[in-house]
Amino acid sequence: MKRSYKILIPVIILLIFGCVILSYFLIIRNTPESGLYGYRIVNTFEHDPNAFTQGLVWENGYLCEGTGLPGHSTLRKVELETGKVVKSINLPAEYFGEGITIFEDKIIQLTYLSNVGFVYDKETFQKLREFHYPHEGWGITHDGERLITSDGTPTLYFLDPQTFEIISSVDIYYDNNLLWDINELEFIDGRIYANIWPTDRIAIIEPQTGKVTALVDLTGLLTGRDRPRNVDVLNGIAYDPENRRLFVTGKYWPKLFEIKLIPAK
Numbered sequence: 446m447k448r449s450y451k452i453l454i455p456v457i458i459l460l461i462f463g464c465v466i467l468s469y470f471l472i473i474r475n476t477p478e479s480g481l482y483g484y485r486i487v488n489t490f491e492h493d494p495n496a497f498t499q500g501l502v503w504e505n506g507y508l509c510e511g512t513g514l515p516g517h518s519t520l521r522k523v524e525l526e527t528g529k530v531v532k533s534i535n536l537p538a539e540y541f542g543e544g545i546t547i548f549e550d551k552i553i554q555l556t557y558l559s560n561v562g563f564v565y566d567k568e569t570f571q572k573l574r575e576f577h578y579p580h581e582g583w584g585i586t587h588d589g590e591r592l593i594t595s596d597g598t599p600t601l602y603f604l605d606p607q608t609f610e611i612i613s614s615v616d617i618y619y620d621n622n623l624l625w626d627i628n629e630l631e632f633i634d635g636r637i638y639a640n641i642w643p644t645d646r647i648a649i650i651e652p653q654t655g656k657v658t659a660l661v662d663l664t665g666l667l668t669g670r671d672r673p674r675n676v677d678v679l680n681g682i683a684y685d686p687e688n689r690r691l692f693v694t695g696k697y698w699p700k701l702f703e704i705k706l707i708p709a710k
């Protein structure tokens with residue numbers, strides 16, 4: 446009897462260990478790595494239906510918006526409650542304006558295919574300088590220390606906000622697959638929120654790893670009544686950290702929404 450116990454005990458330990466490893470792969474590894482979120486509309490505001498929205502940020506009681514398309518690209522300051530454009534400059538006609546962010550006292554705006562970004566005084570919108578980057582320009586935000594840009598690939602770039610040199614990059618994964626078409630960005634509470642072109646979805650990304658920790662589905666946000674014929678995709682995320690308000694809109698959307706994210710059932 447004693448001898449058979451000696452054999453049985455290691456076998457039982459091995460079986461238990463095997464079961465634990467098997468459970469890990471079956472339960473943990475195969476479970477989707479992200480939560481899914483829907484939304485609740487808190488407020489609806491007017492939005493310029495001629496704005497081909499490519500960048501959106503909130504600061505000091507106003508939205509700042511960058512619009513695109515050659516000959517129609519602008520940088521503008523917008524009153525939230527009315528959608529009224531209170532300040533605006535036009536980009537030279539050859540540029541296709543893209544994402545914007547406000548870093549300290551400057552606004553930074555990317556362009557789509559020109560490999561050039563513009564830096565403006567945030568109060569006067571006076572252009573202070575240009576900088577260059579080696580890829581397409583899509584979205585931009587910052588984490589307080591570094592600028593973060595997207596170029597439509599699964600890669601996000603981290604830039605020095607003074608020299609605009611690329612410091613590092615991270616690839617974005619959703620459920621172990623590379624996630625392409627990362628577009629407009631917003632850094633919120635340690636995560637990067639990113640529009641996924643050309644969908645109604647926003648990815649919430651852990652910046653250190655590139656892992657998508659949650660997906661937000663905004664399908665149905667703009668109803669048929671508010672969808673003119675030329676309406677384009679969801680694009681534009683802004684955040685008011687003081688009042689924890691999340692704003693979203695889209696290209697040529699006549700509305701801008703304040704929403705709350707709610708776990709999908």
Ligand SMILES: [Ca+2]
Pocket residue numbers: 500501502585586629630631681682683
């Ligand atoms: Ca944004």
